[in-house]
Amino acid sequence: QVQLQQSGPGLVKPSQTLSLTCTVSGDSINTGGYYWSWIRQHPGKGLEWIGYISHSGSTYYNPSLKSRVTISIDTSKNQFSLKLNSVTAADTAVYYCVRDNWVGTTNWYYFDYWGQGTLVTVSS
């Protein structure tokens, strides 16, 4: 069974960098056919996709956050990470790491495994 376990601080000061890590178990992050995404949810609000990384390190970021986001992957540790810099109170949200399953024959993508979520509060 695939599991995604998130780690990282729940409190970040304004203007600093939010850093979260997701450790994948039950499958190799180096397996083709998957992308590894971050999604966030502002309190009481809907879901916002932040971006993804492939096992080879290719990335795509939501243009709304692109200038501040970096997603990286460490296949030796079966982990991928999110960094969001210059945070403000507007970045306060629950952050999820997610497996984006890609079915190559049909080009379907869907988020099938989610981390437990981390509430990150931006406050001094």
Place this chain on the structure above:
Amino acid sequence: DIQMTQSPYSLSASVGDRVTITCRASQRISSYLNWYQQKPGKAPKLLIYAATNLQSGVPFRFSGSGSGTDFTLAISSLQPEDFATYYCQQSYSTPRTFGQGTKVELK
């Protein structure tokens, strides 16, 4: 970006009711539409992928239909554990985008 609009925003229903939620895309997305269920304090759970395909382990009372711009999630007979918020999401293009959610509440 492709805008996803769900309706209704919320609905009240009773156990055993048939419930339908609609999702409209701002442009044609073929069948690249997924549905998720989220309960308070929990991560979303995949229910339906590619508009009509039931994710493994999801009860058969859930079904999805539609293509192009208009999609529907149906619950044939609402169960107590189905009271939750439901989201549609398009995977036709990046950035991936979600509907605003539909909250299903107990009448």
